[in-house]
Amino acid sequence: MSDGGEGFLDAWSGTLHEITLPDPWGTPHRVPYRLRPLRDGGVAAFVESATVIGYRPNHPRSAAIALEGSSAPLGMLLAHLAANGARRITCGVGGTATSDGGIGCFDAAGDLGDVELVAAVDVLLPYRGALDFAPQKGIDASDLDEIARRLDVAAHHFATVAHLVVDEVAGAGSGGGVGGALIALGASVESGFSVVAREHRLDEALAHAAVVVTGEGRLDASSFQGKVVGSILDATPATTPVVIVCGSADRRALEVVRNLSRPIVVADCTESFGASAAYGRTGACVSALIVRALAELETGAATG
Secondary structure, three states, X not given: OOOOOOOOHHHOOOEEEEEEEEOOOOOEEEEEEEEEEOXXXXXXXXEEHHHHHOOOOOOOOOHHHHHHOOOHHHHHHHHHHHHOOEEEEEEEEOOOOOOOOOHHHHHHHOOOOOOEEEEEEOOOOOHHXXXXXXXXXXXXXXXXXXXXXXXXXXXXXXXXXXXXXXXXXXXXXXXHHHHHHHHHOOOXXXXXXXXXXXXXXXXXXXXXXXXXXXXXXXEOXXXXXXXXXXHHHHHOOXXXXXXXXXXXXXXXXXHHHHOOOOOEEEEEHHHHHOHXXXXXXXXXXXXXXXXXXXXXXXXXXXXX
């Protein structure tokens, strides 16, 4: 599953293509996207913002690096797809490394013509809600005023050029403000989770599941605000046990889980195996935790 962030592209069928684009800091890299035919003719394209303007594995993170990143490469990809005949572009929004409010994406995309653009967002926050996720990109608390200023500048730019006010639109704050840029480009907004769930008829699978396993890298309060974990919990029958596997979990998230009246096991890789193993042997850790969690469910030791 994906909520619009990492893994969104893998949720779709279609032919995989690649294009060379700069990353947010100007270094060329190969960026994947998918194309598939529409039933009434034409081509639909699927794009994942995390693969275009997200942090790549082992890329250093710091406030300076996050502040320097531009969302322009995503706009370049949208422009390329529109110029090459895509009639519909569904863009997963989440997992970005940029904090320019999406202004780079907006300016680089330019006029997309009559392309149907869909922003499949990971969180349904208003535009300035992007501030809440700035620390995840490496932004220090001392730089939040600068991020707020950038959001103000970008919002004013969108209103001036596109004549659209994105400030209070749900989803505009996703992807560090990239959601707002896509809205200014004419996109409709949908929950990324809902888009993927509909494609795979997830509701039918959950209705017949004996146990549901889901997860996230960092389980925190935002995990229950439209992201995969919270959306899976909402969509799963209350009597069905759920296993949440995570790289790490914070106190507030665990409090949310404890207050839910349902059988849940939170399996924390870092807590169980240490950070080194959690990051270096992730697959093995996840497999071991799932086995352990299923055993807990059988003995009735689950939370909730």
